[in-house]
Amino acid sequence: MRIVDVAGTALSNTLRSKLRTFLTVVAIVIGAFTLTLTSGLGAGINQYVTKMVSGFGDSNQLYVMSASPAAGMPTGDGPVEYDPDAAAGSSMMGASTLTDEDIETIASIEGVSSVEPVVFVNASYLEAPGGEQYAVDSLGMPSEAAAVELAAGELPDPDSAEITVPESWLEALGAETAEDAVGMEVGVGIANAVGEMDDFGATVSGVSLQAVSGAGGSPMPSQALNDDLYEYQNSGLAVDRPESYIQAVAQVENLEESGQRIKQELTEHQMIGLTLEDQLGAIQGVINAVTWVLNGFALIALLAASFGIVNTLLMSVQERTREIGLMKALGMSGGRVFGLFSSEAVMIGLMGSVIGIGLGVATGVVGNQLLVSGPLQDVAGLTLYAVDPVGLLLIALLILAIAFIAGTLPALRAARKDPIEALRYE
Structure with a gap:
């Protein structure tokens, strides 16, 4: 059978029991919709964060802050011995800051061309x-x-x-x-x-x-x-x-080559150096973690939907036992029977993924437009939802894979039926 014929047969077979198929598809739609919405939100917010953070400087800048505890600040290891030099640079909102001596230290590091303190x-x-x-x-x-x-x-x-x-x-x-x-x-x-x-x-x-x-x-x-x-x-x-600075911006001649060495030297002087990529990575790490948690709920919905596919096809195999026996008696191999029922499972997954992804994209795009032009219109350049074609394709493939795996058990049962026994089934 050609692929088009298999798809057409699978579609007509899944529609034999419309209500049962509809309920199974709805479960898949919920999972696909949630995955599409959460992944789009993650992509949109990451896109906005990238645009905003990258605007704070160029790729050869290193943002330096003090890593030493502020004078008088408690630590988990007990009190810290008083250091007059540290105290001189730790008066800004209770946080440890940089001093003129720190600025000179940064400027003396090989590879740093200039340092601009931030006040x-x-x-x-x-x-x-x-x-x-x-x-x-x-x-x-x-x-x-x-x-x-x-x-x-x-x-x-x-x-x-x-x-x-x-x-x-x-x-x-x-x-x-x-x-x-x-x-x-x-x-x-x-x-x-x-x-x-x-x-x-x-x-x-x-x-x-x-x-x-x-x-x-x-x-x-x-x-x-x-x-x-x-x-x-x-x-x-x-x-x-004494002067104190919340941070300093160091211009590095070649950050890609000397960045790690400069960061190490700053650490030895109780300072932290962060690039734009470091800051961006930390923010995006939190966003991705939240996105994965939300995606987990969608995967649970898809797992529940997979049991619906198993149940739907098992009932279909049971109802079509004589039909399966007739097909095998006419020469259809077990592999072709397996492929036919597997394609029905994939067809159910395809319908659910198309509808769910379509609804998710539509909701995300419309919701983004309503929010950025309404309550959040004062936030410049805000993007809450972004359409990621590669992400949508991966979601569709994931759903089809889950549907195929879920349909394996019923398909195997159909493929292994004895044609004589199947024809005698009442």
């Missing part, structure tokens, strides 16, 4: 052109500039006193559109170490869109403005405080 600026307010002052929870860091998507204008000039403002601030600034806000003169209020407030003027260079990562959700100063704010923030004391 934390705690501004108090942003003053609109009309004089109204609005509280600022935090300022974005200039190092995040590459990850910021703009609704209008440009990123701040590193050497000028410029700033971007979030799109959600337009009404407060008195701007009707994002383009109207570009060029506005605003003020950034900040207190120094003794609580004295000062105001730094800045020009709005662009209007940012907020991403899930948080980039673009706060006013972001230029490097020059950020340095001025940080310098004033640390002023006011009779004695200068």
Whole structure:
């Protein structure tokens, strides 16, 4: 029999008991639908994370943080001996930070061409052109500039006193559109170490869109403005405080070749070096773990559906015993009988996978569109669901394989029937 004839015969045989076949197919549809939806969510979120994280720098940058415990922080091994040098660099939000000495150490490592320390600026307010002052929870860091998507204008000039403002601030600034806000003169209020407030003027260079990562959700100063704010923030004391940095960005000449060696040297100095790939891998690892857990529930549904296929075909074999005997009496081999019933199992799996995958893709695409254009429209570039053709093909093949394996037992029983005994069956 040709493949087309086998498929046609298998389809007509599965439709002999429409209700029984329908219930079996529904179970497969549930599993296929869930697998399609969860795998698409994983692909979409991973795609978005890749786009967002890759925007924070280039492939030859290493992000360095302190690995030593902050002074006074408890550990599982008991108290840590006080180290004045460590204490000097551990005052930022209770976390261990980098010192000027650490920056010099990083710069001295072979293969590192430059080091840019990242400082934390705690501004108090942003003053609109009309004089109204609005509280600022935090300022974005200039190092995040590459990850910021703009609704209008440009990123701040590193050497000028410029700033971007979030799109959600337009009404407060008195701007009707994002383009109207570009060029506005605003003020950034900040207190120094003794609580004295000062105001730094800045020009709005662009209007940012907020991403899930948080980039673009706060006013972001230029490097020059950020340095001025940080310098004033640390002023006011009779004695200068030691500098401390939340992290540093090291530019490496050839990260692919020397990355592991540089990371090892940083570890010896109680520092951690992470590439963009390292950060991306950690985030995607969590997303993939959650996706696999959800896929596990879908596989349970498919396992239950496989028993439905076994039951459906066993009943079909029982009902068609005389038919099987007649086919074998007319010369059909056991292998062909096995193939016929196996193809019926595959046909059931094919119907369930096509319907389930189709519903999953439709739900994912429509749901993604409704969310990103509705409740999550302020999140720039967000993708919750992505269609992965290779993933969909693998899901379909998995379901067909499960269906074929489930149909093996009934098919073997049909193939092994004695034609004489089968013809006598009542």
